Amino acid sequence: MRMPEPDQAILARRTEIARALGAIVPGEGVILEEDELRAYESDGLTAYRQLPMIAVLPETTDQVSRILKYCHENGVKVVPRGAGTSLSGGALPLADGVLLGLGKFSRILDIDFENRCVVVQPGVTNLGVTKAVEHAGFYYAPDPSSQIACTIGGNVAENSGGVHCLKYGLTTNNLLGLEVVLIDGTILRVGGKHLDSDAYDLLGLLTGSEGLLGVVTEVTVRVLKTPETARAVLLGFPTSEQSGDCVAAIIGAGIVPGGMEMMDKPAIHAAEAFVNAGYPLNVEALLIVELDGPQVEVDLLVAKVTEIAAAHGAVTSRVSNSEEERLVFWAGRKAAFPAIGRISPDYYCMDGTIPRHKLPLVLSRMREMSEKFDLRVANVFHAGDGNLHPLILYDANEPGELERAEEFGAEILKLCVEVGGVLTGEHGVGVEKRDLMGVMFSEADLRQQQRVKCAFDPDSLLNPGKMFPVLHRCAELGRMHIHGGKMPFPDLPRF
């Protein structure tokens, strides 16, 4: 993976830049020592590492604004960072860039039950939001598996999801407002505690923009009342086709479960060996369907789901009868990644989305690829919304295995696009999938996206080298090619 060539002129000015940043963020806020910079050299995509030129840890929006303004005026690149759990290399530093860490923005600013929202600084963890409101029976719905560690700022940048987003939406559906700082230092307030906008939806555009459009310094999220109850149904199927058909039938019956997760045989075995959740080992596919809401409704839907599953050949069918049992059902799924980590020195987590009915096809093609690349693969799948997480098992110490794993991963993602899906469902493009963007988008599609980038950051200083395979200059992108001059389709009716 190639990153933009470091700018030698900037590297030569390192001391001067550090001094200028030190004047903005006094005290311990500027980091220069190599051993301290190590902490930032990588994110959740550990295959890539790069020390930043300087790290800076501001504490106020005003400081962020002055840092960005300085970097903009001096042509210095900036990489924002939350907790560094990105799985796509979104927070990977640049050798000639300033790493802007938002960890000190860790305060909850306002809890407003009347308006059912919470205002937090971006460095608050995802779980931290729920913790702040759970005493009153509220929670923040998007729940990425990394929720103990990942920050709300990172969630906004990646538009993160979780197992409950089938029913409750992704980050983008649960946000009300942001404060963002643009690269020129402009501080904008987008949205607030009200719904929607009557102007361009900047809130929606910024969500999922991977730190390329602005630095988020404050976030207002909606919070929901915790459902009255939740029960999970554990279903085992002899084939993944039957499991897939069961998912389609549940949705076809008008049921939108709180969560619906599928695991394939390798994932089931790894998880069971790790946590002893009591998963059946003789099935090809395991489905966990969680129903939440009022007790009467949940009981009713649990019965319906069990019935549908039986009609689709489920050989295991168990319903949780207590909160402990529900958590046990989930324990294996939640520990799927570390469970794979136990049976393989390294694993590479992919994140494509496919139309659900393509699952059997995609799984069988993946088995062929697994043989071709001679690497094992285990699958966990947000079955309700078609988001697939193949985990490719490899050993980085074996020469060539990482490269093979990456090639395997790229082929899986191309397959996702080929069957009508997309490259990434929730982990983002980052550096990881940057060079695959052309599989899904034409040159013209990507140029239009980059023009939007130009509207925010004309010199491409914010997180460059991520998301776009080719960096065009804004002047070049803005050029118009004008043709024509004839009145179009003169033969068509007009009045």
Next chain:
Amino acid sequence: MATLKPETPEQVLEAVTWAVAEETPLEVIGRGTKRALGRPVQAGNNLELSGLSGITLYEPEELVLSARAGTPVAEIEATLAAKNQMLAFEPADLGPLLGGEAGQGSIGGMLACNLAGPRRIKAGAARDHFLGAHAVAGRGEVFKTGGRVVKNVTGYDLCKLLAGSYGTLAVLTDVTVKVLPVAEKTRTVLLYGLDDAAAMKAMSRALQSSHEVSGAAHLPAALTGGSPISYIAEAGGAVTAIRVEGPGPSVEHRAAALRRELADVGETEELHSTNSAKLWAELRDVRPLSAHPERVIWKISVPPASGAQVVARIAHGQDALCFYDWGGGLIWLALPASDALAFAARHAAVRAALKDCGGHATLIRAPEDLRAQVPVFQPQDPGTAALTKRIKDSFDPRRVLNPGRMAAGV
């Protein structure tokens, strides 16, 4: 002035390319139901998309539907209803409010105006269900964004930007939306005789419960008399409505629980599915204000707890009619028709009322000369206004698509 009626995406491209070359702006029209919404557009020609029509993909089990942008919403809703599905954001039909007929709008127009209805509080707005698009940018270039799956973070979410851009950035040619199952049953709990502030409190309590409320609206006394639902028309005072949807036993249970929990605020009543459907369609399409076709209509979105206060400020000393949706967060306000001078003063009062709480006020209906006189959309701070212009530049540098519709220079 010509009206171009393309029948293929290629012809849309041809039309926009031509407009760019000629530097002659186009007014982009879906099926024309919301032309009276926004600032008056100065365009040499019209680009009407009704010829670009038809559902191109519908997979009920995948909860997804694609259609040409000019497809009537009515056709889409009928197709979905046949499979017991719906557009869950409950898009308002603003046709009659704006002086036209009901049921005429296109899906492209619905998305471009980011419509929503009472279920907004639970299910989101058009923006939240807009999965993918093919479009022709004002530069005269075709592009696509998004896809046909719900979970997708590949590249910028330009669907969000196009939703609510009122045709000022690009002409949508094909769109894909998420669809959802229709709930089996609906119940609406009615509370009688609350003043605005008490209604806000009651709705807030309902929304803070775990009963998954999917609608919370308040009709002050002045607007209940004309309701087609007898439980409301005969109330003789204000009515607050709280909706729950789901399987039969579940809605019964939740409606009963809401009535129990809100018993302290006064007398309650309950509407079943048919009457509920009628009531929420009324509220969605702003029909409680339909007896006042001469009035100027504002749509105001504020933090729900501020709703009553905002209205009190605007209504102070003047004849204002309004009702609330979204638990108080959405205010549909009707002010008397007036001469330009009085109109300017009322406009200033609306803007001032939102100063403390934030939000936006949009002038949805007013005579053309008045819409040219004041900002129709919420005025922006200088930083946002400058960014808005740069975004417009990135799609439509020559200002050929609906120039000026949202703001001067955009």
